[in-house]
Structures are given as C-alpha cells and as structure tokens.
Amino acid sequence: MAEITMTEALNKAIDEAMAEDDGVFCLGEDVSDKQGGGVFKVTNGLSEKYGEHRIRATPISETAIVGAAVGAALAGQRPICEIMLMNFVGVCMDQIVNHAAKLRFMSGGQTPCPMVLRTTTGVGVGFGGQHSDMLEAWFAHVAGIHVVTPSNAADARGLMRASIDANDPVIFIENILCYGLKSEDPGPGYRVPLGKAAIAKEGTDLSIITYGRTVLDALEVAGEMEKEGVSVEVVDLRTIAPYDEETVLASVNKTGRAITLHEAVKPFGTGAELAANIQEKCWDSLKGPVRRIGGTFSAVPFATHLEQAWIPTKGEIVEQIKASVGKE
C-alpha cells in the first residue's frame, strides 16, 4: 500500500468524514482553497469538493470560531474548527473550558458537544515565544474534553476519524515538525480508538511514556540504548487525556522504571500527573523514582541554538535512562 504524509492522512480522514456525514464541516482561518487550503494545507482541496459552506474560512476571531463550533455541535452537527496555532487558544479559552467542556455536564447530559478543535504547534521551527508552546496540560486539567496527538501519519488518520466520531469535544494537537512524516496508508475508514495508547517499541528495563513528536526521539534513543544492553519500552499515549492508564501501568509494572517525556515545559506538565499516578499505583514494582523530562521553564526562544537548548534533547533522554537503570 502507498505511503502518506501526516498532512495527507489528516486531509483524507476529514474528507471521508465529510463525504459520509453532511453534518461534518470545517471552520477556521484560511481553511478554504481560496486561501490555499489552510496554512499547513490540511484542508487542501476540500472547499472545492464540498463548497464554502462546509469549509468556512473565517475572520481572525478565535472566540467566534470556537463559539460557532460549540453552537453547531449543540445543534447536532460535527464541526471541526481550527485554531491555527496552539498559543492562540489563549484568545478563546472561555469557549473551550467554560462551554465546550462543561455543557454536557451542566445540562445533565442533554447537550453533548461533539466537536474537534484542531491546532498545531511545535518547538524547533524558529517561531519564538508565542507560536511554539505545547499547552496540552491546560486542557488535560479540564474535565469533559479529550486531548489527542498523533506521532505518525497512520495514527493521525485513525485518531482524526475517531475524534470526529466522538460525542465530546476533542483537542487535536498536530506538531508542525510531524506533518511530513510518512506511514503506510492504513486506508479509508481506519480508526484509532480514543483513550488507547500504543506500545511503539517493546522493552523490558524501562518505560518511556510520551506522545507526539517526542515519540520519535524516544524511539531513536531506545534504538541506541539497545546496543548498550538497555531494553527501553516506548509508550505512545496518542490520547493524552483521559489517558490509557491500563497500558501505562502495565508497562511500568513490567519494566519497573519510568520516564515521562514531553516537549511542554516540565513543571506542572502532564508528566507530573503521570509520575504521581505511577508512584501511587506501581510503587511495589518501581525500582527507582519516576523521572520527568520536559521543556525548559521559560518562553520558547527564537535563536536556533537557544531553541535547541530549550527543548528536551536526545542526550538528556540518554542521561536520564542511564541514571535510572544505574540506580537500582
């Protein structure tokens, strides 16, 4: 079967969902073909196919975009809204946190809010402090939403379909540096269920729990460590919240050691929640403390060498693995 990029995978998932269900539509800044099909081309070709009503290019109005998605979802449609870059969620948090996330609960289950909020971000492209942050922990801290991020093109296709199917809001985070990643195309209708992690690589000595772009770093380091006789298991959460606790705990119970790894800043990050939960529930299996790796606690800097120093490096992952296995 042919290979596809993550961009193509997302496009195909949205395309087939729109073909199957008239209630699926997209809205966001520059998403129509008149503007080039989205800044990262994810919706390329779709307005020509489905018309401007179903691929609605919007003004630069994040609150109005998310609010419209909430309203349309309440009316039974399945909107996919796009917040061009993740930092811009700061503009529309009220609609996400006070409305999308809570309307099912506050209405006693009468008004579920089936919408996908696509957004992209990533450190390593020189976008500086207001266009690079991974802010998944903000959303993982709110009840009533799923937070999803793919690390490869096949998962992107399957997770996007499952997110559109979901009867609750999904924050779907795409990493700019992952758009060009290729996978074998899993084909039409492929779905990766929400809340199910994947074992990206099996191992026996230590578990790295990660998601998104840092899965690639973890896999690369795991390959190198194999040569040094350390068997690293890589757990790709795929859904960050609510996460697949069963798979995470089973992996740590097996290996006895855990490192959490994410691009987002380390303090109060999702790694802290994972580490705390692992220590509460896998205490008897643990051979040492759970270690956390995350971005530096400052704004993402602009200059390339600063940006590279800011982000968790492969060297740091190797160091933490060695410290972990050496500390029995």
Next chain:
Amino acid sequence: MAEIEREKLLDVYTRTMKVNRTDEKFRALLMEGKVAVMYYCVRGQELVSAAAMAALNDDDYVVCTYRGQGEQTAKGIPIKKWWGECLGKETGTCKGKGGTMHITDPDTGIMVTTGVVGSGLPIANGLAMASQNNGDGKVTLVSFGDGAANIGGFHEAMNMAQLYKLPVVFLCQNNRYGEHTKFADHTDSPDISGRAAGYGMKGIKVDGNDVNAVYPAMEEAVEHARSGKGPVLVEAMCYRMMGHFFGSDFSYMPKEHLEEMAREDPLPKLRKVMLERQFTEEELDKIVADIDAEIDEAVEHALAADLPSTDEIYKDVLEEVS
C-alpha cells in the same frame, strides 16, 4: 404602525405575566428563607423577554444568560422542571447540575444559559450556522445585557454573523447597568444599536417598556433573520429594577434613576394597553391567577422533590463508551 393583533397581544401579556409572577415568587421564597440560591431578578425586563419569545417559533433556538428567567419561562420551559433546577433537585431540567445560571432545555429551544457575560453570542452563531447548513429554517435569538456589548466576543460574533448572513437575532436588553456600573460609566457612545452599522448589520433601537414598540420590533428582527437577509441587533431599552442579583445592594442607583424606572415600569403600561384594547380587568386577573396557581404547584413539587444522587458528580462528564 399596524396594531398588534389582539390574540398576539394577549400572548405577549400572558408571557409577560408568567415572567413577572415567577420573579415575584422567587423573590418571596428567598425573602422567606425557603430557598437560598443565586437568583438574578428580571423585574423591569419582563416585557422585553416576553415580546422576544412571542416573536419566535416554538422550535427556534434561544441562548440566554444568568438573568435568563424571562427568556426561559416566556419560551415555555416546563415550569416544574424549571423550579426543580433552580432548587437543585433531581427533577430539574439538568438534574440539579446546572442551576439557576445554567438552565438548559433543548425541547423548548433553550440551548445554553451562560454565566459568562458575552459568551452566548458566538455560540448563537454556531446554532444559526447549523440551521443555515441544514436548511431547517430556525432562527437563533441570543439575549444579553448592555455590559456584554463591551467584551471581545460581542465584536467577533457580530462581524462573523453578518459575514455569513446567519439567521441570528442579537437582543441587547439595555437595562442601563452592567453589574454595578451605569451605562454612561462603561460606554461613551449613546447606544449599542448604533454599532450594528459598523458591521453592515441592521440595527434597531426600541423602547422595551412599550409593547406597541417592542413586539413589532422583535417580529421585524425575527422575520429579517429568517428570510436569509442576515442578523439583526436589537437594543431594547429597559430597566433593571433590582440589584445585580437578589439581595445585592443597589444604593448606587441615583434617586432620579429610581424615579425614572418607576415611571417607565412596563407592567402598568402593558395593563393600560390591554384595557384600551378591550380586555377586561377580570380576564387579565384570571390569567395572573392561573399562572400563580401553576407556579405554586410547581414550587411545591420542587420543594418536595428528591436531591440528585451524589453519583451524579461522575456522570455526564464524557459520553460513557462501553
């Protein structure tokens, strides 16, 4: 201007009194200490809500605010469920999980009641966008106060609604106060409706205390939105005759303002219009008595109802997928 049809006038009157009697009852219960919940009084704004709801179809959508009792009861929300929700009972519209600030009843089109000033406008656009997408012919009306006109979401929503010609009626109930701040202290322009022009939108400013002005204005706005011509901003001038919420001090309202309010009270004015249109005192009193009886029964029902089970805190967070 053509006279309002007699039957429609009676409808507006009945809805107005439903709102007013509900408000009076709520305040009485709070005063007597029979209930202790947050309640945002609608005294003075009954007619605006009633006229707006009377201009809508039963299946049209409504988005309102914490001061939404008027829209909710005038739209026809089942009153036992409404009181159940306000009292935090399992018989409530939202099983007691939403409360006075978050009443939802999709069956009567009450889609969202938001506790966040200005947040309803963008959501109303989405409901209207769904109607535009699927051609169901519904209009969405979103109600908010003058205070909401100064939050960013107002501007974003107005521009987007006009851009797409969404079937939305933006109803600004200009009650002259945003929380404790009077209109002139939060806005320098003379009105809110004038802003419509800046979006290329139709704007209407109307006396919300005069049924002969406010009902036709609402009908015109709803018709405009439904016809596909796009949204309308209606600014209905009215008064919030009580504090921001029940029990809150409103000594910050100057004496002249209180006098002006008393003069402009929409209820005696409406009664006068009804009598002029040959409705009898007896007829009008009977309507109020029937409403009171229904409310009393609903309140008793709500007071006697069970509290929601504590298990409810775990339910309706996300869809339960087996």
